[in-house]
Amino acid sequence: MAAIWRELLPGAEIGREDSFFALGGTSLTLTRLHERLDTRYRGALKLVDLFRLTTVSAIATALADSGAVEPAASADLSFRL
Template sequence: GGSKRLVAYVVAQPETDINIDTLRQQLQRSLPDYMVPSAIVPLAALPLTPNGKLDRNALPAPEWQSSAETMVAPRNATEATLAAIWRDVLKREQVGVTDNFFALGGDSLSATRAIARTQKELKLNVPLKAMFEAQTLEALAERLDVLGWANVPQPSSHADAELEEGVI
């Protein structure tokens, strides 16, 4: 979409499979957020120029993963709000509740934008860290729902006394 994103191209040792999700989790534990690639592309070998240098032009474009074939539509207001935000921030037509923000092409900058919009629209104080800990729309919505309930103002002691007396 014209935006620049950090992409990792990975070549595994022979007879070794690469688990992209596990690799992403390891990178998130050891790198600052802005250095975690938004896409990880496994390759059999890196393309080389005739001089033996990396041929950057021959690297394949990443395929932003979506669970479109098994897309689960938002089931509540929080999921619907997040889906709309993610569609806008990531420039996607569809976002399902099982989609992973980073697998869809998100990075630390777009996560910051998504969290800022989430805070504004849901009127919650959401730390950026939440996006990296709960990467699927479903997991983040669940956290936000819990956070929303935790932020509901408690009735005053005066109202409690009236409730106990049956005044209200």
């Protein structure tokens, strides 16, 4: 997850609780994030969800809650920074 953020937000120091928008993300960048997530976790999250799930940790938890990833894998998604 953090690797995707690094691609979309070059130069940003990304922590698991940092806000996507505070790090320089825009609605256009968020659309790109959604495209990448949707490719990997087909339909697990809607674009509108990402406007409220603005941290790596929140997205990882939502993916686990949706069943797209195992709960243990969601911890790995949010802690591998």
